[in-house]
Every structure is written in C-alpha cells, then in structure tokens.
Amino acid sequence: MAKIKALVVDDSKIMRSAVKRALNNLMLAEFEYVEAKDGEDAFEKFNEEIEIMFVDWNMPNMTGVEFSQAIREEGYDHIPIIMVTAEKSMGKVDKALNEGGANEYITKPFTADKMHKAISGYFDDDGAIAGSDDGDDEEEKSFFKGILNS
C-alpha cells in the first residue's frame, strides 16, 4: 500500500486521535499524519506532499473554513478537504462546501461507517489517492453526501 500523507487539523488532541484511529481502522490506505491544532498551525505545516486533509471548523486563530479557503486560493484545488465538524446546520454545510471549497462534510460524532462513506471514493484499490471528485455536476458534490453522512 502507498503511504498517504494526511493533514489532520483539530484543536482537540482527542479528536485528532479519533480521526487517525478511524482512518487506520478503515484500511483504505497506509497513512502518515501531520497534525495541526488550528487553521493557522495547519497553514504553516501544509506542504506539497499533503494528499488529503481532515479539517475541523470551530478552532481558535483560524477556522477550518478560513484555512480551506486559503489553501484553495493558493491553487491547491486537487487536494481533497474533508470537513470533520460539530457544525450541523444547512447553512454551515453549504458554506463549507461552497465558500470553503471542502469536498466532503462529516459531522461529529462520526462512526467508521460514516467516515468510510465519505472518503472511500478518494482511494483506489492500491491505497493511493484516486483524485478528488471535481466533476462538473456541482449538485453531486458532497452537499447531499454530507447530509446523508450526518
């Protein structure tokens, strides 16, 4: 299996551990993790080797949506951004996916099944990133996937 470099951003160490544990248990790929405690920290630690990102919303200094926007503005449109957040209202989901440029939206508390549904499409059978689903059908984007995953 290829080793995927994943950036896990959450101000809670417990949640970063929960995300890493869920990813390891899914066995979609072998991961190497970079952890960040807020958006600002994530922006500093971000590098071109990062292949997928799991980002919380509500964090001090720089929120997950602000971080995602910043990354997209830097031109990294191909890296899947998975929002993993307690924010559940439709307006928030919409904002994360449309303004923040997130690809998927998972609400906390999440189950392994929820995580699998959201991210399995991003990995090929060899455990490599298959590329983000940036097809032209915006309606198919995770707006509804996110709702189903919640």
Place this chain on the structure above:
Amino acid sequence: MKLAQIDQLDRIPVELEEKVRESVLNTFESILSEKLEYVKEENADGPLNGIIGNVTVFNAEHTISLMLAIPKDTALFLSKVFIGIELPFESDDMGDLVGEVSNILAGDVAANVEKVGFRGQSSLPTATRGSDLTLFMPSKPPTKKMKFASDNTSFLLTMVLSESN
C-alpha cells in the same frame, strides 16, 4: 421566534428548551450508544465531583449558555466509549474530551434551535475540573436545569438564556 426582552421573560421559551433537550438526547445517545433519558423534576443542586463543560450558542441579541456537569464516573465512561480507552480523570486529555463533547452538543443545539427561529453560532468550549463544585448561575436570566441518565451515565445540563453583550 422573536424573543422578548430577557427581563420580561420569566422562563426560557418552551420550544427552545425542547430543542436543547432533544439535542442532548441525540448527541449523547450517538456517543454512548445507549438509551438516554431525561429525568424530570430532579433536584440538580447537589455538589459535583467531576468536570464542567461550558459552551454557548449566540447571536447578536441573545446567548444560550450550556453548562454540562459531568460526574467523574460518567466522564470515565464517556472516555471509554468515545476513544476506546478509559482516560485518567486528572489528565489534560479528559478536559479535552469534555470540551469536545460540549462542542459537539453545541453544534447540534445550534442546528436544532435554528428550526424554531434562533439563528446562532457556537463558541469555543471550555472545561473545568474540580471536586465539591456547586453550580450556580446569576439568578436574573431565565435558567433551566435538566438531568439526564442512561445505564452507565448521569449528568446535568444547565441552560441559561441571556442578552448578548
């Protein structure tokens, strides 16, 4: 829902109370994977040995403050179901866990109270650990104490509605 001036309210509007109660049940049942019940008319004034999680859902006019009072045994059980291992009660990770649970609850509350017209966002949570803690709120704003229990847990939620400053 148009809220009156806080000083004209003698209690929290029932629809807000119900939505918060619903959120507690949904959130904790998801985390605990066991049936949680609202315990009516429970005296919630006893001293606490445990952890308090504080978080708010607020907008420009009003703030809903949520204070979760989690006894030690419940906190230990929560850690077991949430991360798979029982965390030491005195550890920083335990505070982190209760803060995160409060954050998850606030996210659900924010989405749920929006259904009855309270549009707000959640704050960052804080957690406080201690023994013989007595919970009290300034008496002026409308306050509701609620107790919840499941097979392995028991905890209190104090909800306060106040004006945003």
